[in-house]
Amino acid sequence: MSRLVPFLGAVLLGATPALAAGPDLGAVQQQATNWPAIFMFLFFVLFTLGITYRAAKGSKSAADFYAAGGGISARTNSLAIAGDYMSAASFLGISGLVYSSGFDGLIYSTGFLVGWPIVLFLIAERLRNLGKFTFADVASFRLDQTSIRIISATGTLVVVAFYLIAQMVGAGKLIQLLFGLPYLYAVVIVGALMIVYVAFGGMKATTWVQVIKACLLLGGATFMAGAVLYKYGFSPEKLFATATQTHPNGDAIMAPGGLVSNPIDSISLGVGLMFGTAGLPHILMRFFTVSDAQAARKSVFYATGLIGYFYILTFIIGFGGIALLMSDPSYFKLGADGTTYDKIKDMVGGTNMVAVNLANAVGGPYFLGFISAVAFATILAVVAGLTLAGASAISHDLYAQVFARGRTTEKAEVNLSKASAVGIGIVAIYLGYVFENQNVAFMVGLAFSVAASCNFPVLAMSILWRGTTTWGALLGGLVGLVAAVVMVVLSDAVWVKTFGHPKALFPYANPALFSMPLAFVTIWVVSTLDRTRRGNRERAAFDAQYVRSETGIGASGAHAH
Amino acid sequence: MSVTQTAGSSATADARTHHGNGALEMPEPDHRLDRIADHPIFKTLVHDRTRFGWILTGLMLFVYFGFIGLIAFDKALLATKVGGTASLGFYMGMFVIVFAFVLTGIYVARANTRYDRLSAELIRSLAK
Numbered sequence: 005m006s007r008l009v010p011f012l013g014a015v016l017l018g019a020t021p022a023l024a025a026g027p028d029l030g031a032v033q034q035q036a037t038n039w040p041a042i043f044m045f046l047f048f049v050l051f052t053l054g055i056t057y058r059a060a061k062g063s064k065s066a067a068d069f070y071a072a073g074g075g076i077s078a079r080t081n082s083l084a085i086a087g088d089y090m091s092a093a094s095f096l097g098i099s100g101l102v103y104s105s106g107f108d109g110l111i112y113s114t115g116f117l118v119g120w121p122i123v124l125f126l127i128a129e130r131l132r133n134l135g136k137f138t139f140a141d142v143a144s145f146r147l148d149q150t151s152i153r154i155i156s157a158t159g160t161l162v163v164v165a166f167y168l169i170a171q172m173v174g175a176g177k178l179i180q181l182l183f184g185l186p187y188l189y190a191v192v193i194v195g196a197l198m199i200v201y202v203a204f205g206g207m208k209a210t211t212w213v214q215v216i217k218a219c220l221l222l223g224g225a226t227f228m229a230g231a232v233l234y235k236y237g238f239s240p241e242k243l244f245a246t247a248t249q250t251h252p253n254g255d256a257i258m259a260p261g262g263l264v265s266n267p268i269d270s271i272s273l274g275v276g277l278m279f280g281t282a283g284l285p286h287i288l289m290r291f292f293t294v295s296d297a298q299a300a301r302k303s304v305f306y307a308t309g310l311i312g313y314f315y316i317l318t319f320i321i322g323f324g325g326i327a328l329l330m331s332d333p334s335y336f337k338l339g340a341d342g343t344t345y346d347k348i349k350d351m352v353g354g355t356n357m358v359a360v361n362l363a364n365a366v367g368g369p370y371f372l373g374f375i376s377a378v379a380f381a382t383i384l385a386v387v388a389g390l391t392l393a394g395a396s397a398i399s400h401d402l403y404a405q406v407f408a409r410g411r412t413t414e415k416a417e418v419n420l421s422k423a424s425a426v427g428i429g430i431v432a433i434y435l436g437y438v439f440e441n442q443n444v445a446f447m448v449g450l451a452f453s454v455a456a457s458c459n460f461p462v463l464a465m466s467i468l469w470r471g472t473t474t475w476g477a478l479l480g481g482l483v484g485l486v487a488a489v490v491m492v493v494l495s496d497a498v499w500v501k502t503f504g505h506p507k508a509l510f511p512y513a514n515p516a517l518f519s520m521p522l523a524f525v526t527i528w529v530v531s532t533l534d535r536t537r538r539g540n541r542e543r544a545a546f547d548a549q550y551v552r553s554e555t556g557i558g559a560s561g562a563h564a565h
Numbered sequence: 566m567s568v569t570q571t572a573g574s575s576a577t578a579d580a581r582t583h584h585g586n587g588a589l590e591m592p593e594p595d596h597r598l599d600r601i602a603d604h605p606i607f608k609t610l611v612h613d614r615t616r617f618g619w620i621l622t623g624l625m626l627f628v629y630f631g632f633i634g635l636i637a638f639d640k641a642l643l644a645t646k647v648g649g650t651a652s653l654g655f656y657m658g659m660f661v662i663v664f665a666f667v668l669t670g671i672y673v674a675r676a677n678t679r680y681d682r683l684s685a686e687l688i689r690s691l692a693k
Binding site: 107110111113114115117118120121122124125126129240241244245248255258259260266267270271274278298301302304305308309312315316547548550551552554555557 | 598599601602607610611614618619621622625629630632633634636637638640643644646648649650651652654655658659661662663665666668669670672673676677681684687688691
């Protein structure tokens with residue numbers, strides 16, 4: 005067990021973990037075709053395609069495409085934000101982690117949640133006030149368009165690429181398990197659907213797909229947690245008591261275990277989870293879909309509540325799995341003698357399938373089909389959001405501002421964005437196929453680390469600190485990006501497990517504790533040393549940005565001409 | 566409210582601005598902005614809100630890294646039973662989740678009342 009826990013920790017390292025994960029799902033057996041699940045999923049797909057069709061008819065301008073015309077309400081946006089965050093990974097991965105090691109699952113739940121208050125207090129309203137379509141718009145508000153957009157778009161694309169690969173591989177494996185479809189089919193279906201949502205429906209369709217899925221997921225998880233608690237007379241104490249009696253580790257599941265055996269690593273993990281949230285491009289884009297700063301503020305508040313509630317549900321579901329599934333041999337692959345099984349390793353479909361198996365235990369085969377369909381829908385919605393963020397970075401940041409230098413039309417830009425979405429989809433299908441048997445568990449962790457070490461410092465410093473200059477932001481972002489990637493490559497997950505070297509050159513699994521401060525310090529030092537005329541002009545331009553970021557007033561002043 | 570309405574139209578309007586201008590675009594000098602930056606209400610609003618935001622940020626960092634720190638350095642404490650089966654760590658984990666939500670609630674409540682009122686006053690006095 006003590007070996008299993010760090011392993012699961014590594015697997016869980018990002019949001020997707022679980023599904024994404026290697027060995028657990030690596031040896032996946034294709035299951036019998038699950039018709040109820042397939043029908044429910046088809047219904048979801050048809051319904052969301054209908055929404056996409058309507059969104060496509062109403063989407064004309066760039067603002068429609070990138071930001072749903074700015075007409076999303078705070079409540080809707082909060083569901084979309086929560087949906088972006090409640091990946092299949094958080095659902096299946098965290099409930100699986102709670103199932104195998106109890107308390108340790110909470111470390112991830114809390115880590116994923118606490119980034120939100122930071123986003124609210126420091127970023128959300130200012131982002132909306134300065135906001136256009138991508139966070140690069142904000143970071144480059146008073147700095148050099150070309151340099152800042154290149155670094156922001158690079159950060160965005162790196163985050164999107166790693167996140168997307170992990171999701172695609174996870175999707176393929178999960179669908180193999182849940183629906184009994186071959187891996188390649190699954191990857192192609194996910195890729196094709198996300199292209200349709202994004203290329204035709206833009207942000208409007210992507211938002212509504214996310215909202216519907218968030219409601220389904222919250223509804224399904226609420227029912228499941230409710231059914232578990234119902235069996236124990238709504239007494240968590242009784243649930244915990246049964247769980248500790250059933251779990252092979254007994255009382256130890258109520259206490260911190262081996263997941264964070266290394267203090268530095270656990271703090272670094274926390275830093276990455278917390279500040280990575282504030283730098284995820286597909287999440288930051290959501291702040292431009294609401295009408296004003298007040299709505300941005302409210303949507304973070306509601307979203308924090310929804311996400312926190314969801315993590316409490318996953319905790320109950322994990323404990324429900326221990327209490328209700330562990331003593332039932334029908335959920336396990338039995339050993340050679342036909343009666344014994346390892347309560348943790350031998351679960352049918354792997355530990356990540358706890359929530360799915362529990363759905364069967366509390367709601368029967370149709371509820372199992374429902375939860376399977378929701379898990380698929382979840383992946384679909386998350387990859388659509390990522391694709392839109394990537395396509396926006398290519399068209400709005402790189403093409404319109406860097407290559408065309410602003411000499412382009414809105415229509416050409418949106419068309420390029422749609423083409424980029426198709427391109428990203430095809431690349432994602434290809435990568436999903438290529439990486440099928442690779443260990444991709446570290447990739448979500450890497451995506452969070454890059455977001456925390458490149459996107460977040462560039463964004464925060466350009467908004468909050470007068471002294472930031474283009475040179476500082478550019479070099480700082482670059483240093484953060486390179487440091488995060490290099491440290492992960494030299495860590496155990498890649499250097500040893502993928503490349504087969506005997507010893508990791510970077511001792512920790514999570515680089516953020518080092519790479520993020522490095523980025524901030526670089527921005528500070530380089531900006532301070534920057535004595536160029538452009539640097540002086542940029543510092544002088546801070547006041548205008550400051551007024552607008554704090555009040556939204558400059559926004560109207562700036563284009564009243 | 567007027568502040569938020571002005572901000573509301575920014576997405577579309579900005580798209581236009583940016584398409585028209587080249588890569589070297591700088592925010593144009595606007596004397597109205599200087600007037601706002603020196604306005605006493607603006608100063609109160611921004612000083613207050615920034616300070617409040619950083620205080621809450623500090624609280625969140627303290628609580629979360631306190632929790633992680635205990636997990637890293639004092640596992641035994643968190644394993645302590647608090648009545649029955651549930652451990653102190655479990656309650657603390659739940660507390661962190663609820664605390665994060667409550668903290669955002671406190672910020673939003675204050676922003677919806679005090680800061681939005683100050684913004685409205687600022688807009689009114691600028692219109693004079």
